[in-house]
Amino acid sequence: AQTVTQSQPEMSVQEAETVTLSCTYDTSESDYYLFWYKQPPSRQMILVIRQEAYKQQNATENRFSVNFQKAAKSFSLKISDSQLGDAAMYFCAYSNNNAGNMLTFGGGTRLMVKP
Amino acid sequence: KAGVTQTPRYLIKTRGQQVTLSCSPISGHRSVSWYQQTPGQGLQFLFEYFSETQRNKGNFPGRFSGRQFSNSRSEMNVSTLELGDSALYLCASSLVAGRDYEQYFGPGTRLTVT
Numbered sequence: 146a147q148t149v150t151q152s153q154p155e156m157s158v159q160e161a162e163t164v165t166l167s168c169t170y171d172t173s174e175s176d177y178y179l180f181w182y183k184q185p186p187s188r189q190m191i192l193v194i195r196q197e198a199y200k201q202q203n204a205t206e207n208r209f210s211v212n213f214q215k216a217a218k219s220f221s222l223k224i225s226d227s228q229l230g231d232a233a234m235y236f237c238a239y240s241n242n243n244a245g246n247m248l249t250f251g252g253g254t255r256l257m258v259k260p
Numbered sequence: 261k262a263g264v265t266q267t268p269r270y271l272i273k274t275r276g277q278q279v280t281l282s283c284s285p286i287s288g289h290r291s292v293s294w295y296q297q298t299p300g301q302g303l304q305f306l307f308e309y310f311s312e313t314q315r316n317k318g319n320f321p322g323r324f325s326g327r328q329f330s331n332s333r334s335e336m337n338v339s340t341l342e343l344g345d346s347a348l349y350l351c352a353s354s355l356v357a358g359r360d361y362e363q364y365f366g367p368g369t370r371l372t373v374t
Contacts, residue, residue: 187367188368191365192362192363250304
């Protein structure tokens with residue numbers, strides 16, 4: 146079974162600074178997908194960034210980028226120029242073709258942004 | 261395009277009762293997945309429906325069931341409610357099932373069992 150682990154229950158960052166959220170996963174599959182979702186206080190889950198395991202290049206979306214280390218099974222999220230609106234729960238998630246759209250989530254990291 | 265809608269948004273039920281939650285996917289989306297979110301267990305996959313067929317099921321007791329209609333709307337039902345069923349229930353829709361399609365989440369239904 147696949148597992149996703151987020152070892153940082155809480156993180157804080159100063160506005161305009163950079164923060165990195167960690168995620169490790171365990172799978173025996175070679176073709177899979179990794180995601181970072183943001184869940185603000187409204188509870189609406191929003192996809193932040195997605196990485197296909199077969200792509201060696203790290204995904205980037207504006208201020209959000211990932212460091213994907215396939216051999217180490219590590220998938221960290223870097224948020225640059227942090228903004229107050231980035232404050233939320235962040236979930237790392239995994240899926241693979243055999244599981245359809247099923248996502249396996251990590252336990253989440255609560256990010257606080259200090260003005 | 262309207263987003264994923266879930267009704268009701270909040271619900272209070274008593275132990276032993278049953279409940280039905282509804283999810284309307286984004287127009288054109290054919291896959292609907294359901295998740296339970298609790299402080300203790302986190303986000304857990306319940307089941308996924310695609311074209312009215314259950315494609316995948318998580319590790320939940322048989323009290324949890326679901327279905328999907330021909331218009332892709334989905335319902336999940338929980339019978340004989342227990343206190344531990346109190347949770348935020350999220351549904352997500354996707355154009356099709358599988359790799360290249362983003363899943364869009366609804367705002368959730370907050371179920372409280374007393």
